[in-house]
Amino acid sequence: MNARYRRIVILTGAGISAESGIDTFRAAGGLWEQHRIEDVATPEGFARDPNLVLNFYDLRRAALANVAPNPSHMALALLEREFKGDLLLVTQNVDDLHERGGSARVLHMHGELKSALCTSCETRSPWLETMINRPPCPVCRAPTLRPDVVWFGEMPYQMGRIYQALETCDLFVSIGTSGAVYPAAGFVQEARAAGARTLELNLEPSEGSRLFHETRHGPASVLVPEWVEEVLQTGG
Numbered sequence: 656m657n658a659r660y661r662r663i664v665i666l667t668g669a670g671i672s673a674e675s676g677i678d679t680f681r682a683a684g685g686l687w688e689q690h691r692i693e694d695v696a697t698p699e700g701f702a703r704d705p706n707l708v709l710n711f712y713d714l715r716r717a718a719l720a721n722v723a724p725n726p727s728h729m730a731l732a733l734l735e736r737e738f739k740g741d742l743l744l745v746t747q748n749v750d751d752l753h754e755r756g757g758s759a760r761v762l763h764m765h766g767e768l769k770s771a772l773c774t775s776c777e778t779r780s781p782w783l784e785t786m787i788n789r790p791p792c793p794v795c796r797a798p799t800l801r802p803d804v805v806w807f808g809e810m811p812y813q814m815g816r817i818y819q820a821l822e823t824c825d826l827f828v829s830i831g832t833s834g835a836v837y838p839a840a841g842f843v844q845e846a847r848a849a850g851a852r853t854l855e856l857n858l859e860p861s862e863g864s865r866l867f868h869e870t871r872h873g874p875a876s877v878l879v880p881e882w883v884e885e886v887l888q889t890g891g
Contacts (some may be wrong), residue, residue: 659889660739660740660825660852660886661740661825662740662741662742662820662823662824662825662826662828663738663740663741663742663743663824663825663826663827663828663886664742664745664817664820664821664824664827664828664833664842664846664851665731665742665743665744665745665827665828665829665830666741666745666746666747666828666830666839666842667731667744667745667746667747667748667753667828667830667831667832668746668747668829668830668831668832668833668839669747669748669831669833670690670720670831670832670833670857670858670875671725671727671728671748671752671830671831671832671875671879672722672723672725672750672752672831673722673749673765673831673858673875674727674874674875674876675722675723675724675725675728675752676721676722677718677722677748677752678749678758690711691793692807694707694708695707695708695711695712696804696806696807697806697807697808697811698806698808699808700806701801701806704713705801706787708801708802709785709786709787709801709802710787712768712786712802712804712825713785713786713787715749715768716769716782716783716785716787718766719751719768719769720749722750722752722754722766723755724753724755724756724757725752725756725875725876726876726877726879727830727831727875727878727879727880728752728753728755728756728757728758728880729756729757729880730879730883731744731753731756731758731786731802731879731883732753732756732757732758732759732879733757733883733887734883734886734887735757735759735760736757738886738887739886743760743762743816743817743820743824743889744758744760744761744762745762745764745817745820745839745842746761746762746763746764746765746840747765747832747836748763748765748857749763749765749766749767749768749804750768751767751768751769753767756785761817761859762812762813762817763812764805764810764811764812764813764814764817765804765805765811765812766802766803766804766805767803767804768802768804769781769783770782770802770803771784771786771792771800771801771802771803772800772801772802772803773792773794773795773797773799773800773801774799774800774801775792775795775797775799776792776794776797778792778793778794778795779803780792780793780794782800782803786800786801786802790795793805811838814838818845820843821842821845821846821849821851822845822849823849824846824849824851825850825851826833826851826852826853826854827842827843827846827847827851827852827853827854828853828854828855828856828882829842829843829853829855829856829857829861829863829867830855830856830857830875830878830879831857831858831875832857832861833860833861833862834861834863834864835861835862840862840863843855843863843866844866847866847868852868852869852885853866853867853868853869854867854868854869854870854871854882855867855869855870856871856878856879857870857871857875858872858873858874858875859871859872860872
């Protein structure tokens with residue numbers, strides 16, 4: 656293939672999973688209209704009403720059984736397998752649809768629904784059950800588990816690795832993101848500052864659309880497979 660790009664960083668957000676039936680946060684009728692951010696997505700909310708928070712994430716974890724990856728997830732998995740250069744897939748999503756779609760190298764910067772974080776020993780453990788009944792930590796046995804999800808006011812995971820990749824990539828692609836949540840909303844500027852080409856694939860213009868060299872708007876399940884085919888055939 657034409658080796659136009661050798662290092663690609665892809666950022667995915669809620670829009671890529673919305674077509675699989677997972678509620679986004681900001682859309683009409685989305686999760687933030689059903690629950691206040693302060694109540695279910697902050698350390699303070701968890702301290703104030705842990706049952707509300709644990710139940711919220713228990714329900715979201717259980718709902719994963721009723722959704723499946725869509726063509727955009729599977730197209731990115733194909734790109735991972737076939738692309739000859741370096742590729743880093745960073746997702747803001749806490750679902751497991753990328754993995755179920757076939758991607759093996761996924762960095763969950765906001766954590767994962769199928770993981771538990773112990774507030775006593777700080778161990779992260781795979782988790783499929785509910786937490787509302789205060790099960791013991793698999794490591795220290797303390798009943799102090801919380802969702803392994805990055806809440807507002809907390810630092811996303813592996814930021815050093817992400818920024819290093821942004822500084823050395825020659826293509827940055829944002830898929831299904833609102834462009835409203837930092838630090839992810841600033842990734843396009845980091846990539847551009849390093850000289851990378853930037854592309855937005857989104858249902859509609861994001862808050863940061865003007866920062867991209869190119870924007871394509873439409874369903875991710877259509878745009879992503881089309882773009883992946885371009886990359887694999889022509890290098891982008």
